[in-house]
Amino acid sequence: MAWTNLSLCEKDFKNMIYNKLHRTLLLLLPIVALSGCVTTPGWMMRDGPSSNDITDLAVKPNAPVLLLPIDAQINQMLAVAQKHDNFALGLSAAPKPNYVIGPGDELNVSVWEAPPPVLFTSGLASVTGGMGSSAGNVTFPAQRVSSDGTISIPFAGTIKVAGLSPQQVAARIRKALKGLANDPQVLVQVPSNASAMVTVVGDVQQSIRMPLTAAGLRLLDALAAAGGTKDPVDKETVQITRGKEVLSVPLRKVIDNPTQNVALAPNDVITVLNKPMSLTVLGAVAKNDELNFEAQGISLAQALGRAGGLLDNRADARAVFVFRFEQPGVLGKLAKSAPHLQNGDVPVVYQLNLMNPAALLMAQNFPMKNKDVLYVANAPAAEFQKFLTIITSSIYSVDRVVNISAGN
Structure with a gap:
């Protein structure tokens, strides 16, 4: 039936529409207000999972991820693992510089x-x-x-x-x-000397193969003999291959820490890598982007700063997450009950609650790794605001229809 053939007068028609909308909103708003603290309607489009989506996933039976809060204990665990990512502890000791003869000498x-x-x-x-x-x-x-x-x-x-x-x-x-x-x-x-050689390759001025001497040879000595690195030291990573052992350490760490300038062993292969390190930042931050960072690494606090910080009108400060694939050795006992991928890695989600002032200190000590995903979830209030925007837009659209139908 055409609007112009309605028997109701224009004023009564408007009142009828508004009254129905008003009653509908009165029914919907309390429901959404209560449920909005937990979740958002499934039909609403979102930028990503909410805090509850992630935490609920981690507590399910046979959960696909391990959820860990970022606290002093977790930072200590990661710091211990990082200590083994160094030449002094990670590599078997080189023999004393007492030269021995071998085939080819x-x-x-x-x-x-x-x-x-x-x-x-x-x-x-x-x-x-x-x-x-x-x-x-x-x-x-x-x-x-x-x-x-x-x-x-x-x-x-x-x-x-x-x-x-x-x-x-x-x-x-x-x-x-x-x-x-x-x-x-x-x-x-x-x-x-042909049996006790050291090879230096990669991002150096000149790849060389040099003999060990009775006086011994250290890592920085070999790099200097190769003419140094092509790029600034902050961008370079040094890898030592000793037999079946392969270990990489940022060059800056070797220069700053004399214990990392290790003695070399016969047949060591030193590879200098200009390996870009990056992490991806998503969610309620000022800048969603892939962030490149130095070989020596950055902290979670630095990563958030480079992303422009959290958005005041969207971010849930309790829901700062770092998604990472960890090696079981890093997690220790926690790895026993955690899910494992086919390659043995454990999918881990670290959570930081920035509503706790101490979390700012935790963030400074939490190390970010290559290929990490940093995600900040939207606050429930932000999702509820989206819902109100949709409702308000709907009311405005109906009002236009009523006015047009009434000939206004």
């Missing part, structure tokens, strides 16, 4: 006899091909240690040298010549 062997020479006479020295030889004194041509770790010395035969120091090799040769030469004295030198 080049050796120079010299023998002296006490006078009168018995074995290494001037004629025999010439036959052996010694360089700079004379009666009672012979220096054999340089020879490389074979793959089975041996060398050959005239009259002494095959000598096992791998795993020995030059002094120990000299003692073995001297023992083999005893009874053949007159009180032989032996000197062994290593002009070319």
